[in-house]
Amino acid sequence: MQFPAANFTLMLFHYDGVVEGWSDLPWSRRAVHVAAADQTKWWFGKRFLHPDLVAEYDYIFLWDEDIEVDNFDPLRYLDIVRKEGLEISQPALDRRSKIHHQLTARARRGGAVHRRFYKTAGGGRCYGNSTGPPCTGWVEMMVPVFSRAAWRCAWRMIQNDLVFAWGLDFKLGYCAQGDRTMNVGIVDSEYVLHRGIPTLGDAGDGKPAAAAAGRSAVRQRSSTEMQIFNRRWNEAVAEDECWTDPYPEPPTATTKD
Structure with missing residues (x-):
């Protein structure tokens, strides 16, 4: 098991109700299993990872299930973080x-961490002076890792009724x-393989047409x-007269006729 018991607590969120199917794995017996049909990890995280309940942990790994960790060492990862x-x-x-x-792909140049991505042609360009997502200051939702303080903040952003968290x-x-x-980054030296298996919306009945429609x-x-x-974000910003956005959107360029 990549996540040693002395350092990590495992919690599996079962959206398909198949809990016993994991019993053949030795580490499954020490994991906390939570099952709720047809839900997502953000729905589970909002309800079962309240910041006060996980306050004893320094970091929260909130990962999808289609991740291969053969080349990943979580202790070395946290040392780098x-x-x-x-x-x-x-x-x-x-x-x-x-x-x-x-931005999330492993950098070809090597090194421990990268924090930005450069794209100087085509749409969605990213330059050295870009200051926001998805050029920098951004991670994807499949394998995020949060510090205790960052998770308390992110948890409050998760909406109870918006289960996919887009x-x-x-x-x-x-x-x-x-x-x-600076405080958001991609760790290159400890990397994973994302298999990209579409499971949400798949009824599991083996019917491709139904699965495609569900997805x-x-x-x-x-x-x-x-x-x-x-x-909701824009409405909250408009209502809070005391808040100053640390990352204001750059003005849109206009031209005169």
């Missing part, structure tokens, strides 16, 4: 992974306990949830 001062982090993704954002990733930098371009419905709901999350 502490040395680099990362409040929110993730292991880099092996380049054989299903990669959605290049949009949350672009706001996590506000929980970085300081400069998000499409999940994606549509996720997109709707992101719109709701962003609207």
